[in-house]
Amino acid sequence: MRGARTEPRRRIDWAAALALVLLAPIATPSATAGTAPDDAMALTGVSTPESEAIDNEIQKMVEERAKLVAAAQERSRKGQPTTDLMQQAASLVREAYKKAEVAADARAEAAVVQRCIKPSEDAGSAGSSSASSSFVCSAVLAAKGNSGTNDPWTVCTCARRYLIGLKKELDELRAGRSRFVGKRVASSTLVSTYDLTQADVDGRYRMDQSIEIVPAIGDRDDGSITGFSRRVQRQIARNRVEGLFSARPPRPVTLQDVLGVDGLDPTKHSAYIRVQQALRLTWEVRRNGTLLQVGLMQQAVNERQDREWTASYLAQKAIWAAHRIPSEGDPESIALARRYDAMLYGYLQGTVPDIRSIAAKIREARYRLRSDAEVWKNFAASDGGGGGPEEDFARYIQNQFMIEWSLMVGMPPWRASWVSVTKTPEYAFLMPGHDASNDYQELIRDLQIEFPEARFDINTPSLNLVYPINTAEKEIMEAVVSGAGSTQTP
Numbered sequence: 001m002r003g004a005r006t007e008p009r010r011r012i013d014w015a016a017a018l019a020l021v022l023l024a025p026i027a028t029p030s031a032t033a034g035t036a037p038d039d040a041m042a043l044t045g046v047s048t049p050e051s052e053a054i055d056n057e058i059q060k061m062v063e064e065r066a067k068l069v070a071a072a073q074e075r076s077r078k079g080q081p082t083t084d085l086m087q088q089a090a091s092l093v094r095e096a097y098k099k100a101e102v103a104a105d106a107r108a109e110a111a112v113v114q115r116c117i118k119p120s121e122d123a124g125s126a127g128s129s130s131a132s133s134s135f136v137c138s139a140v141l142a143a144k145g146n147s148g149t150n151d152p153w154t155v156c157t158c159a160r161r162y163l164i165g166l167k168k169e170l171d172e173l174r175a176g177r178s179r180f181v182g183k184r185v186a187s188s189t190l191v192s193t194y195d196l197t198q199a200d201v202d203g204r205y206r207m208d209q210s211i212e213i214v215p216a217i218g219d220r221d222d223g224s225i226t227g228f229s230r231r232v233q234r235q236i237a238r239n240r241v242e243g244l245f246s247a248r249p250p251r252p253v254t255l256q257d258v259l260g261v262d263g264l265d266p267t268k269h270s271a272y273i274r275v276q277q278a279l280r281l282t283w284e285v286r287r288n289g290t291l292l293q294v295g296l297m298q299q300a301v302n303e304r305q306d307r308e309w310t311a312s313y314l315a316q317k318a319i320w321a322a323h324r325i326p327s328e329g330d331p332e333s334i335a336l337a338r339r340y341d342a343m344l345y346g347y348l349q350g351t352v353p354d355i356r357s358i359a360a361k362i363r364e365a366r367y368r369l370r371s372d373a374e375v376w377k378n379f380a381a382s383d384g385g386g387g388g389p390e391e392d393f394a395r396y397i398q399n400q401f402m403i404e405w406s407l408m409v410g411m412p413p414w415r416a417s418w419v420s421v422t423k424t425p426e427y428a429f430l431m432p433g434h435d436a437s438n439d440y441q442e443l444i445r446d447l448q449i450e451f452p453e454a455r456f457d458i459n460t461p462s463l464n465l466v467y468p469i470n471t472a473e474k475e476i477m478e479a480v481v482s483g484a485g486s487t488q489t490p
Contacts, residue, residue, distance in 0.1 A: 040253045041236055043152075043264075044229035045107035046114050054103035058096050062244050065092045093245055100241045104233035112226050115153040120160035131371040135165025143379035150382045152264040156225050158379070159271035160213070162372075166278045167211040173285050177205045185295030186302050193299060196292075204288040211278045225267040232258045265383060272380045272389040276373075276396050283369050283400060290362045294407050297355060301411060304347060312340045348411065352451055352465065359407050359467035366469060370401040401470065411463040 068089040072082040132141065137158040139150075180201045186193040202208075236253045243250035255264065319332045377393035444456040444463070455464045 040232045040255050044232040046110040048110045051103040051106040061092045061096045065089045100237035104237040108229035108233045116156035119157040140379040155268040166282050186299040373397045407467040409465045
């Protein structure tokens with residue numbers, strides 16, 4: 001009798017306790033503002049209609065299990081079998097845990113959409129700087145370094161926005177690569193020429209590499225912010241379900257409980273690495289495409305030189321045949337050389353604007369992308385603390401943008417000066433005992449008034465058009481680092 005009196009009280013108490021902890025829809029703020037740094041739920045999840053619907057299903061499953069357990073207890077008192085009821089109850093528990101993980105994933109993915117993807121596609125998040133790319137966000141431009149740890153969602157937003165911008169630039173660079181297939185290109189040293197195959201061109205444009213714009217930075221990796229958020233939300237969900245079925249409050253969860261002492265920092269470092277990789281790829285493709293353009297231009301110079309040099313040489317041979325050893329200042333030789341030089345001068349006038357345009361574009365791109373790397377270095381410094389991502393950016397800048405290099409197109413030798421320096425003008429260029437460098441230097445000085453890029457190579461000898469790509473940048477880059485910006489290009 002005592003057992004019969006106390007059992008209903010025990011069942012009523014258990015049901016009352018269960019009713020107090022029935023699962024309620026998880027309401028998560030839509031932004032991280034005002035949340036504690038270790039508020040795992042608020043930082044990594046946002047409720048959605050899907051997750052709330054699943055929460056309601058779990059609530060019903062908890063209620064159904066309570067009924068099954070009560071029915072099993074009643075059977076047990078009567079000495080009847082309870083195996084089938086307890087199996088059903090256990091099945092509900094397993095199903096509840098599975099559904100809880102689905103709801104957790106929905107909350108984590110909603111957080112990624114609301115806090116990273118949508119802001120990254122919002123034009124309002126773009127910064128304003130004449131030095132950096134237009135798709136560098138304002139948070140990166142404003143960073144001064146070591147000013148406090150960066151919010152992981154800000155890093156995700158800015159990195160994704162930047163990758164979208166670089167991918168568009170990369171796609172545009174690659175769009176015109178087919179024009180090089182089958183073309184013959186030459187180096188500025190005139191050492192070799194070769195016909196470009198599709199494989200050659202694809203290799204120059206790094207077609208085996210890409211900038212992936214996944215839903216969030218590193219989304220396909222468990223170490224991404226999506227993966228980390230999913231792990232945190234799943235642990236929160238498991239603890240809640242455990243609490244519901246045990247009639248106890250759920251165990252609290254912090255980021256460090258699930259992710260360790262580094263929390264979400266690895267996701268930020270992953271974003272910085274992807275930014276560097278995308279920068280490197282974009283710069284290499286732009287540089288290689290520029291070198292192909294110059295190679296085509298050089299080949300055009302070479303082919304024209306072959307035609308016009310041959311015609312001029314044959315005409316000179318006719319003069320030699322008529323005069324055997326011409327006297328100094330032979331008018332026919334001088335006239336021939338001047339006609340040849342006039343043709344070359346006309347080609348110089350036609351070539352220089354094109355190569356100047358190519359050089360200006362690669363200079364501007366180099367300056368802009370290096371500026372991007374500088375501001376990203378400052379931004380990453382907040383998450384560095386020495387030996388961190390800011391030093392990776394510093395090494396990248398040194399290795400990619402500080403190496404001296406120039407664009408150069410070699411032009412054919414000019415002949416007017418040859419025919420006035422010796423009594424044997426036909427041998428003036430080849431004669432070991434004659435130094436024609438002074439004559440050429442005088443010619444170059446005159447040309448440099450109109451073409452400052454003109455240089456003379458006594459070893460060829462030839463006229464070269466030389467365009468340094470990274471010169472006189474110290475003051476400009478100091479302005480970039482200080483945040484002043486500049487519209488000047490080096």
